[in-house]
Amino acid sequence: xxxxxxxxxxxxxxxxxxxxxxxxxxxxxxxxxxxxxxxxxxxxxxxxxxxxxxxxxxxxxxxxxxxxxxxxxxxxxxxxxxxxxxxxxxxxxxxxxxxxxxxxxxxxxxxxxxxxxxxxxxxxxxxxxxxxxxxxxxxxxxxxxxxxxxxxxxxxxxxxxxxxxxxxxxxxxxxxxxxxxxxxxxxxxxxxxxxxxxxxxxxxxxxxxxxxxxxxxxxxxxxxxxxxxxxxxxxxxxxxxxxxxxxxxxxxxxxxxx
Amino acid sequence: xxxxxxxxxxxxxxxxxxxxxxxxxxxxxxxxxxxxxxxxxxxxxxxxxxxxxxxxxxxxxxxxxxxxxxxxxxxxxxxxxxxxxxxxxxxxxxxxxxxxxxxxxxxxxxxxxxxxxxxxxxxxxxxxxxxxxxxxxxxxxxxxxxxxxxxxxxxxxxxxxxxxxxxxxxxxxxxxxxxxxxxxxxxxxxxxxxxxxxxxxxxxxxxxxxxxxxxxxxxxxxxxxxxxxxxxxxxxxxxxxxxxxxxxxxxxxxxxxxxxxxxxxxxxxxxxxxxxxxxxxxxxxxxxxxxxxxxxxxxxxxxxxxxxxxxxxxxxxxxxxxxxxxxxxxxxxxxxxxxxxxxxxxxxxxxx
Numbered sequence: 001x002x003x004x005x006x007x008x009x010x011x012x013x014x015x016x017x018x019x020x021x022x023x024x025x026x027x028x029x030x031x032x033x034x035x036x037x038x039x040x041x042x043x044x045x046x047x048x049x050x051x052x053x054x055x056x057x058x059x060x061x062x063x064x065x066x067x068x069x070x071x072x073x074x075x076x077x078x079x080x081x082x083x084x085x086x087x088x089x090x091x092x093x094x095x096x097x098x099x100x101x102x103x104x105x106x107x108x109x110x111x112x113x114x115x116x117x118x119x120x121x122x123x124x125x126x127x128x129x130x131x132x133x134x135x136x137x138x139x140x141x142x143x144x145x146x147x148x149x150x151x152x153x154x155x156x157x158x159x160x161x162x163x164x165x166x167x168x169x170x171x172x173x174x175x176x177x178x179x180x181x182x183x184x185x186x187x188x189x190x191x192x193x194x195x196x197x198x199x200x201x202x203x204x205x206x207x208x209x210x211x212x213x214x215x216x217x218x219x220x221x222x223x224x225x226x227x228x229x230x231x232x233x234x235x236x237x238x239x240x241x242x243x244x245x246x247x248x249x250x251x252x253x254x255x256x257x258x
Numbered sequence: 259x260x261x262x263x264x265x266x267x268x269x270x271x272x273x274x275x276x277x278x279x280x281x282x283x284x285x286x287x288x289x290x291x292x293x294x295x296x297x298x299x300x301x302x303x304x305x306x307x308x309x310x311x312x313x314x315x316x317x318x319x320x321x322x323x324x325x326x327x328x329x330x331x332x333x334x335x336x337x338x339x340x341x342x343x344x345x346x347x348x349x350x351x352x353x354x355x356x357x358x359x360x361x362x363x364x365x366x367x368x369x370x371x372x373x374x375x376x377x378x379x380x381x382x383x384x385x386x387x388x389x390x391x392x393x394x395x396x397x398x399x400x401x402x403x404x405x406x407x408x409x410x411x412x413x414x415x416x417x418x419x420x421x422x423x424x425x426x427x428x429x430x431x432x433x434x435x436x437x438x439x440x441x442x443x444x445x446x447x448x449x450x451x452x453x454x455x456x457x458x459x460x461x462x463x464x465x466x467x468x469x470x471x472x473x474x475x476x477x478x479x480x481x482x483x484x485x486x487x488x489x490x491x492x493x494x495x496x497x498x499x500x501x502x503x504x505x506x507x508x509x510x511x512x513x514x515x516x517x518x519x520x521x522x523x524x525x526x527x528x529x530x531x532x533x534x535x536x537x538x539x540x541x542x543x544x545x546x547x548x549x550x551x552x553x554x555x556x557x558x559x560x561x562x563x564x565x566x567x568x569x570x571x572x573x574x575x576x577x578x579x580x581x582x583x584x585x586x587x588x589x590x591x592x593x594x595x596x597x598x599x600x601x602x603x604x605x606x607x608x609x610x
Contacts, residue, residue, distance in 0.1 A: 050488065076490035084488070090481035092593075101478045105490025107471055111503065114470030115463050121470075128471070168490050 002061075003028040003172055003204050004049070004080075009058035011041075011048055011228075018044035019055065020228035026172070031198050031205045033219040035212075035239075037248055041228040042208045043085055046176050050082045051075045062172070077105040081170035083161045085177045085208075091150035095141065095160050098149050099132040102167025106131075135163040138201075139193065155186045162193070166201070173197060175207040179214050187211065191218050216240070224248065282585065289591060292548070309454060313447040321446045323562050325518070328453035329511055330554035334538045335460040335547070336507025341536065342545035342593075343473060344500035345480030346396070347404040350411025352531040354505040356418060357383050358512025359522045363430040364423060366517075373436035373517055377510060384509030388502035396497045411532050419524040429523030433516055449518045456514060460507060464547050467503075476500050477545075541582065543589025552591050 002025035011019040018041040026032050036042050047053040049060060051072040060067050067075050076082075081102075090098050107128060113121035136142040139159040144152060149160055158178065165173055175194075179187050191214060197203050209215045215222065222239045224232040226248040232239055239245055291297050313321060333355060340348050361380040365371040387410075395406045418424040425431070435444050443452065467473045475496045478486040487493050516522050534557055542553020560578075564571035582590070 052484070052487075071492075072487040073490045073492045076488060082488055084485065088482050088485035088488075090478050090485065092481060093477055097474055097477070100474055101486065101489045101491065104471060104475055104478075109471045111467075111472065111499075114472050115466045117466070124471070164489065 002026060003063060004206070005061040005064075006049070007059045007061070009045070009048060009055050009060065011044055011053055011055040018228050019048060021058070022225065022228070022230050023058075024223050024230060024233060026204060026206055027221075028171075028204055029198065029202065030220050031194060031207075031218055032221045032223070033215045034206065034208045034223050034225065035210075035215055036225040040226045040248075042225060043176060044228075045225070046082065046174055046208060049075075049174065050080060073105065076168050076170075079169070079171035080174065081165040081168040081172070082174040083165050083176055083178060085180065087154075087157050087161060089149045089157055089160055089164075091148075093149060094146055095136070095149055095152070096129075096132060096145040098160055099135050099145075099163050099167045100128050102135070102164045103128040103131055103169075106169055131167055131169070132163075135166045138166065138196075139163045140189075154181055155183070158182065158186075166197070166203075170203055172204045172206060175205065175209075177208055177210060179209055179211045187214055190214065194218050279585065285590075313450050318446055321450050323558065325446060325450045325453050327555055327558045328450070328457040329515060330535070330538060330558050331457040331551050332453070332460045332511040333508055333535050334542070334550045334554040334557075335457075335464050336504045336511065337535050338464065338504075338539050338545065338547070338550045339467065339476075339500050339507070340504035341539055342550065343468065343476040343480070344497055345476075346497060346501060347401070348407040348501070348504070348532075349404050349529075349536065350407035350409070350414070350532055351504075351508055351535050352527045352529070353407075353411040353414035354384050354387065354508035355512040355515070355531070356414050356524075356527040357387050357505075358509030359516040359526070360418060360424055360430070360512075361509070362513040362516045363433050363522050366433050367430055368423070373513075377513055380509045380513040381506045384505040385502050388505040389498070392498045392501040396501060397494055408529075411527075411529060415524050415527045418527070424524075427524060429521060429526075430516075431521045433520045433522070435517055435520065443517070449514075452514060452518075456511065461547060461551070468547065472496070472499065480545075537579075541579065541589060543591040543593060545593040546589070546591050549589050549591030549593070553589070556590070 004026040006025065007023050009019055009022045010017065020041075022045060034042050034045065044053060048055045049067075051067065051070055051074070055068065058068075062075070062078055062080055065078070067078065067080070070078075090101065107124050109121045109124055112118075113124075133142065133145070136145055139162050141152075141156050141159045141163070144156060149157065152160065158181070162175070162178065165175075178194075179190055182190060194205055194207070195218065198205055207215075207219075216236050219236060221233065221235060223230060224239060224242070224245050231244045231248060232242045234242070292301065312324065333351070336354075337348065337351050340346050340351075358380040361383045362373065362376040365376040365379060366373060391406055391410050392403075395403045418429070419427050435442065437443070438448075438452075441448070443449065475486070475491045478489065478491060479493055479497060483493050515526075519526075538553035538557035539550050540553070541556060542551065543549025560575055561571055564574060567574070586592070
């Protein structure tokens with residue numbers, strides 16, 4: 001069964017149509033990628049999926065349920081977590097506090113819990129810390145848990161973002177350009193990590209990426225969009241040899257001569 | 259890359275220069291000492307002992323000032339939940355103080371209700387008022403909230419000035435003082451202890467909130483509301499929670515103020531009152547509980563100490579504030595002292 005099913009999704013900003021009748025679906029337990037030239041509408045599409053933009057037409061079904069009209073926090077609660085293209089950490093909080101925020105939607109303590117600290121709340125706090133530590137350990141920055149997020153090196157800040165998304169205990173993880181700004185070693189570790197997220201945590205991964213090497217290495221299926229429209233989909237091989245994809249990235253033969 | 263490096267280095271030397279200021283360094287050392295558990299508890303124990311003992315030794319004037327300090331501490335901690343924890347700018351906090359004071363005043367004076375019974379009603383009124391202003395505005399960015407709360411503050415005062423039930427411009431006079439388990443609360447010492455107890459409760463609740471699921475959610479929203487939303491935090495609801503909770507603190511402080519003064523008038527709730535409370539929070543250090551308490555102390559005691567020089571004291575106060583804001587823009591006792599220079603250095607090396 002498709003975990004995420006997108007049907008004729010259209011997003012308009014006045015006369016501009018960043019996402020135009022895009023349809024595709026994501027299999028549960030797969031690693032799939034969305035690629036496209038700059039400004040093709042990849043991040044806009046992500047923002048529609050996670051509820052930050054409200055698409056005007058079409059439908060998004062997550063586990064068979066429409067999430068078109070839901071707010072971002074509701075969508076996260078349903079099990080779709082995301083990271084941001086430009087790091088959006090809680091900069092002045094510790095790494096641990098950053099990750100613990102991910103457990104917010106899985107817990108429920110309110111004012112009374114905070115002030116009186118009944119056993120249920122204490123157990124919940126313990127659980128939050130356990131999950132946070134697991135997530136930090138998983139991405140390999142457990143030793144940095146008490147540092148202030150903004151003081152970490154860039155590569156580690158990326159890891160904090162992934163760990164934070166994992167802490168929401170998602171079924172589908174949307175990564176928006178996770179490799180941006182990483183060096184070669186870090187990219188290799190990222191490939192490894194994405195596979196481990198799928199294999200060990202059983203989380204479906206859907207990523208936007210510009211680094212073709214990484215995309216080709218990790219994805220099982222690739223979707224290509226350009227000018228807001230889907231121009232190709234398929235396995236790495238199929239996409240690589242698709243003339244429309246080559247055209248979108250490199251231009252037409254005639255253009256090259258000029 | 260080269261330019262980047264140079265840019266980073268100048269930024270580093272700047273922070274280093276700031277840290278060499280001996281006074282600032284000394285104060286930071288003191289704060290670090292306070293972070294030590296043993297030292298903190300002994301300081302608090304001594305402080306509490308002194309505070310409990312004070313009323314037996316000092317004069318009425320001093321007690322009056324100290325009572326005012328505790329009152330300010332409660333108000334500032336309430337506003338700190340809104341401004342410091344959740345990062346919302348409220349410019350009409352005195353309105354909630356007014357809501358509490360008038361609710362208690364009216365219920366006692368016109369309906370002969372017991373003071374203690376008016377407290378939950380006063381809190382309820384603050385919740386209703388908080389919901390009424392918060393619901394439409396908290397969906398927007400924080401700037402709008404500042405404008406709306408500013409308007410609400412003035413509206414409340416003008417409404418109180420013109421409505422018959424609030425006693426128009428004269429306000430409410432002759433609010434009877436309550437009994438506490440048979441003890442008639444009429445001396446300033448009684449109110450000193452009452453407000454001290456209130457302040458301790460406020461401090462306790464603030465600390466508990468700060469280290470809780472709610473407190474963390476507030477801090478996340480303050481840092482980055484979109485990222486908070488993406489983490490599954492219902493930004494609007496959690497903000498509203500902070501706004502209402504802060505308002506309830508203000509209203510309860512107002513209720514106690516009504517019985518202490520026995521009279522309330524619209525002039526007690528001027529815009530300057532809201533600004534003073536906000537100033538105490540910012541001056542002390544937004545989000546840092548000891549900082550906010552310190553801010554409340556400074557705001558109340560400073561004008562009293564310089565009473566002798568009359569009109570000029572506000573001038574001096576302004577100057578002091580100016581200097582403070584230049585050397586310590588994060589407040590007297592900031593939430594976090596920047597994470598320390600060592601970490602920044604290692605971070606720089608690794609980035610480049």
